[in-house]
Amino acid sequence: xxxxxxxxxxxxxxxxxxxxxxxxxxxxxxxxxxxxxxxxxxxxxxxxxxxxxxxxxxxxxxxxxxxxxxxxxxxxxxxxxxxxxxxxxxxxxxxxxxxxxxxxxxxxxxxxxxxxxxxxxxxxxxxxxxxxxxxxxxxxxxxxxxxxxxxxxxxxxxxxxxxxxxxxxxxxxxxxxxxxxxxxxxxxxxxxxxxxxxxxxxxxxxxxxxxxxxxxxxxxxxxxxxxxxxxxxxxxxxxxxxxxxxxxxxxxxxxxxxxxxxxxxxxxxxxxxxxxxxxxxxxxxxxxxxxxxxxxxxxxxxxxxxxxx
Numbered sequence: 001x002x003x004x005x006x007x008x009x010x011x012x013x014x015x016x017x018x019x020x021x022x023x024x025x026x027x028x029x030x031x032x033x034x035x036x037x038x039x040x041x042x043x044x045x046x047x048x049x050x051x052x053x054x055x056x057x058x059x060x061x062x063x064x065x066x067x068x069x070x071x072x073x074x075x076x077x078x079x080x081x082x083x084x085x086x087x088x089x090x091x092x093x094x095x096x097x098x099x100x101x102x103x104x105x106x107x108x109x110x111x112x113x114x115x116x117x118x119x120x121x122x123x124x125x126x127x128x129x130x131x132x133x134x135x136x137x138x139x140x141x142x143x144x145x146x147x148x149x150x151x152x153x154x155x156x157x158x159x160x161x162x163x164x165x166x167x168x169x170x171x172x173x174x175x176x177x178x179x180x181x182x183x184x185x186x187x188x189x190x191x192x193x194x195x196x197x198x199x200x201x202x203x204x205x206x207x208x209x210x211x212x213x214x215x216x217x218x219x220x221x222x223x224x225x226x227x228x229x230x231x232x233x234x235x236x237x238x239x240x241x242x243x244x245x246x247x248x249x250x251x252x253x254x255x256x257x258x259x260x261x262x263x264x265x266x267x268x269x270x271x272x273x274x275x276x277x278x279x280x281x282x283x284x285x286x287x288x289x290x291x292x293x294x295x296x297x298x299x300x301x302x303x304x305x306x307x308x309x
Contacts, residue, residue: 018208019215021093023222026200027134028125029081030094036085038064042109051151053124053132054143060128061121061148064112065157072162072307073117073152076104077145079169079289080135083127084120086168086289098207100286102293107166110296116164117157121148123174134228137196138173138236145178153184162186164303168289169194169259173236176267180242187306189299191251191292192285193267194259197231203258237263240270247306249299250277253288275302 024030038044047063061084066072078084079102081095086102089095108118122129123144132140145165153160164187167175172190179185200219204212224230240248248271252264261279268274278298280291292299 015211015214018211019218019222022204022215023219025081025096026219026223027226027228028131029135030091031126031128032081032083032087032091032094034083034085034127035088036105038062038105038108041105044105044109044112049119049121049151051147053130053147054150055132057124057132057144057147058130059121059124059144059147061119063155064108064118064120066112066115066117068115069157070159071115071117071157072164072303073119073158074111074303075119075121075145075148075152075163075165076108076111077165077167077171077174078104078120078123078126079171080137081126082168084122096203098203100284100290102168102286102289104168104293107293107296107299110300114300117152119148119152123171134223134226135170136228137170137234138175138177138193138239139229139234141170141174142177142181145174146181149182149184160184162307164188164307166292166299167191167193168292176236176243176248177239179244179246179248180239183244183246185246187247187249187303189249189251189292189302190267192253192256192259192288193236193250193264195236195263196234198260198263199258200231202260206257237267237270240267241272243271243273245273247273247275247302249275249302251288251292252277252279253282253285253291254279255282255287256285258285 086104089099124132172193
């Protein structure tokens with residue numbers, strides 16, 4: 001009997017720890033420190049920049065100037081719970097368990113070599129930027145991207161009629177939520193955006209098995225108690241419907257166990273000017289992120305096709 005009691009206690013403790021850690025990650029994850037910079041890693045000149053989000057939150061980032069001015073400008077928007085560089089995936093308290101390393105700097109270099117200015121910045125609640133707790137997976141983070149666009153338009157190096165974006169995961173959501181609010185984004189690439197409720201359930205099912213279903217409700221309750229909207233209201237597909245005429249290229253890996261190809265397909269269908277999406281074969285969610293980094297020609301060709309029109 002004592003063994004049974006101890007077994008129940010252990011299960012409860014594990015469940016409580018899983019709930020607490022998952023809720024922390026969802027509401028306000030531990031910030032990941034920058035581990036290098038464009039000059040140190042790739043020999044790219046850059047400028048440390050700081051600017052306000054649309055609602056005044058201070059955001060920090062890097063501006064990598066193009067070779068010739070004025071030039072088109074690409075904004076790289078990172079995922080959750082990363083920073084402007086991506087993630088080292090080596091901190092169990094600061095990253096999503098099961099993550100793999102992603103370095104976004106090679107993508108920035110490819111954009112720079114094609115004569116783009118590149119802005120890489122930390123979204124609110126991440127990296128070195130200010131806090132706006134809780135994280136809302138694009139819904140309020142759009143204020144960060146709108147602030148970034150306003151900042152870029154104030155710089156002489158930037159052609160305001162040739163601003164494009166590349167968003168990863170939550171960064172992809174942020175781009176989608178931003179598109180109905182502005183006509184300044186001339187083309188957008190979104191890599192594995194997701195509906196939060198779909199992602200959360202699939203992630204917990206993958207990592208915790210049958211226990212995952214028991215975690216969904218308490219995590220949702222704690223998230224809402226933090227001041228966040230119910231995750232059922234976080235629906236980027238509705239924002240995608242308002243993306244106007246901005247061409248959007250979606251990228252979604254086929255082997256993604258956390259996100260959903262069907263979820264992204266719904267966003268593609270809702271986006272007025274979506275182009276043919278890319279569905280690379282992958283064996284993990286992070287495979288499609290790496291695909292985008294390793295195949296910048298796909299992104300550059302897409303941008304070239306629409307910036308020249």
